[in-house]
Amino acid sequence: xxxxxxxxxxxxxxxxxQVTLSCSPISGHRSVSWYQQxxxxxxxxxxEYFSETQRNKGNFPGRFSGRQFSNSRSxxxxxxxELGDSALYLCAxxxxxxxxxxxxxxxxLTVL
Amino acid sequence: AQSVTQLGSHVxxxxxxxxxxxxxxxxxxxxYLFWYVQYPNQGLQLLLKYTTGATLVKGINGFExxxxxxxxxFHLTKPSAHMSDAAEYFCAVSEGQxxxxxxxxxxxxxxxxx
Numbered sequence: 627x628x629x630x631x632x633x634x635x636x637x638x639x640x641x642x643x644q645v646t647l648s649c650s651p652i653s654g655h656r657s658v659s660w661y662q663q664x665x666x667x668x669x670x671x672x673x674e675y676f677s678e679t680q681r682n683k684g685n686f687p688g689r690f691s692g693r694q695f696s697n698s699r700s701x702x703x704x705x706x707x708e709l710g711d712s713a714l715y716l717c718a719x720x721x722x723x724x725x726x727x728x729x730x731x732x733x734x735l736t737v738l
Numbered sequence: 739a740q741s742v743t744q745l746g747s748h749v750x751x752x753x754x755x756x757x758x759x760x761x762x763x764x765x766x767x768x769x770y771l772f773w774y775v776q777y778p779n780q781g782l783q784l785l786l787k788y789t790t791g792a793t794l795v796k797g798i799n800g801f802e803x804x805x806x807x808x809x810x811x812f813h814l815t816k817p818s819a820h821m822s823d824a825a826e827y828f829c830a831v832s833e834g835q836x837x838x839x840x841x842x843x844x845x846x847x848x849x850x851x852x
Contacts, residue, residue, distance in 0.1 A: 630781070659839065659840075661840075661842075668842055668843070668844045668845060669828060669830075669840075669842035669845075670842075671839045671840060671841065674839055682839045684839070716781055716782065718781075718782075726784050726787065727784070727840070728784075729774075729781035729782040729783070730781050731779075731780055731781045732781055
């Protein structure tokens with residue numbers, strides 16, 4: 627069974643631009659969560675989707691948004707990029723709530 | 739709000755020595771606790787988890803952790819370190835009774851010397 631895939635793996639953007647990251651969960655998984663990992667703040671929860679509905683949201687500004695499609699694939703969007711948005715963005719999928727989360731390899735975003 | 743504190747950002751052990759990575763949590767509700775490992779340039783892999791039941795939890799690669807409610811701790815141990823255990827380890831707590839939003843500690847980098 628294929629694991630969680632994230633595209634692209636690496637991305638370079640400039641301040642003010644917007645970016646869309648994609649996550650394909652493991653087949654059959656309906657829950658997708660997103661996390662931001664930085665050296666300073668560590669791993670922080672962004673949001674979680676289940677059956678196309680946002681179930682939970684972390685403490686991030688409105689520039690960070692996401693959505694989930696009917697096939698459980700998820701995207702997250704960051705608008706008006708700032709230097710501090712440079713991070714590894716990790717996606718995780720699970721069958722349902724409280725099931726084990728399986729993480730993808732992440733998308734490394736660099737904002738110049 | 740829930741939180742996780744990992745004591746020691748860096749732990750060094752010799753191959754064959756005991757590994758002990760410390761984790762304390764804060765939670766106003768019964769917690770769900772997890773340990774993840776991250777190798778360079780990779781995502782996170784679940785080592786073990788505590789939800790309910792037995793407080794001593796065994797995971798993959800010979801790791802185990804014990805949930806101690808009175809000490810609000812969930813320390814990770816392995817009797818004998820291998821070189822391949824060198825990685826970054828994260829303790830996490832699930833926010834609330836249900837849901838998969840994880841609150842992570844800052845992480846502990848484990849170095850293993852021969």
